[in-house]
Amino acid sequence: QVQLQESGPGLVRPSETLSLTCDVSGYSISSGYYWGWIRQPPGKGLEYIGSIYRGGRTDYNPSLNSRVTISVDTAKNQFSLRLSSVTAADTAVYYCARLQLDFDFWGQGTLVTVSS
Amino acid sequence: QTVVTQEPSISVSPGGTVTLTCGLTSGSVTTSHYPSWYQQTPGQAPRMLIYSTNTRSSGVPDRFSGSFLGNKAALTITGAQPDDECDYYCVLYMGSGISWVFGGGTKLTVL
Numbered sequence: 738q739v740q741l742q743e744s745g746p747g748l749v750r751p752s753e754t755l756s757l758t759c760d761v762s763g764y765s766i767s768s769g770y771y772w773g774w775i776r777q778p779p780g781k782g783l784e785y786i787g788s789i790y791r792g793g794r795t796d797y798n799p800s801l802n803s804r805v806t807i808s809v810d811t812a813k814n815q816f817s818l819r820l821s822s823v824t825a826a827d828t829a830v831y832y833c834a835r836l837q838l839d840f841d842f843w844g845q846g847t848l849v850t851v852s853s
Numbered sequence: 854q855t856v857v858t859q860e861p862s863i864s865v866s867p868g869g870t871v872t873l874t875c876g877l878t879s880g881s882v883t884t885s886h887y888p889s890w891y892q893q894t895p896g897q898a899p900r901m902l903i904y905s906t907n908t909r910s911s912g913v914p915d916r917f918s919g920s921f922l923g924n925k926a927a928l929t930i931t932g933a934q935p936d937d938e939c940d941y942y943c944v945l946y947m948g949s950g951i952s953w954v955f956g957g958g959t960k961l962t963v964l
Contacts, residue, residue, distance in 0.1 A: 782955060783955040785944075785953045785955060799951055800951075836953070838904070839901060839904040839905070840901060843899055843900075
């Protein structure tokens with residue numbers, strides 16, 4: 738069974754960079770699929786942030802493109818999200834997921850609050 | 854900018870049948886969008902119910918089914934149960950620009 742687990746700081750200061758990591762077990766990232774990030778502000782809907790393929794090809798939501806970087810570490814079987822210049826609007830539960838044409842496995846999510 | 858549309862809220866009686874839809878502000882939803890549907894209960898991660906329009910994920914009861922309804926993708930729940938009361942999201946694969954777009958979600962009430 739594929740399992741994903743997000744980790745990272747739960748509090749980030751405004752204007753700083755949010756950094757999260759997703760550890761994958763039960764499947765080797767280098768074997769295929771895209772690996773992505775989705776977020777959900779409190780009480781609101783889901784938003785696709787971006788994704789990365791095993792070879793490093795990335796796909797980003799244009800609304801966040803200039804602030805987002807997703808990278809992969811196949812040796813550790815994990816991938817990461819960096820979101821720069823955060824504001825309160827970036828406060829959300831951040832999920833990592835495995836995706837191809839759909840999102841079949843999800844992490845449990847981690848709440849990141851942007852506040853001074 | 855294309856937006857994926859869903860009914861904000863829908864109610865159904867226990868045991869009843871309900872259909873949720875997933876559309877586009879511009880154009881029709883087709884098989885090329887590979888519509889998928891997700892169920893999210895409070896405090897939990899979304900769970901995939903349906904992918905590629907009408908294929909049920911492993912372990913999903915057959916009272917959940919996917920199809921097209923006119924120019925939209927549709928999720929039908931037959932014999933709604935109280936546990937079905939939660940939020941439902943659709944996702945469309947757009948292929949370029951922004952590859953995946955989520956709908957705003959539908960809050961289903963079973964009463």
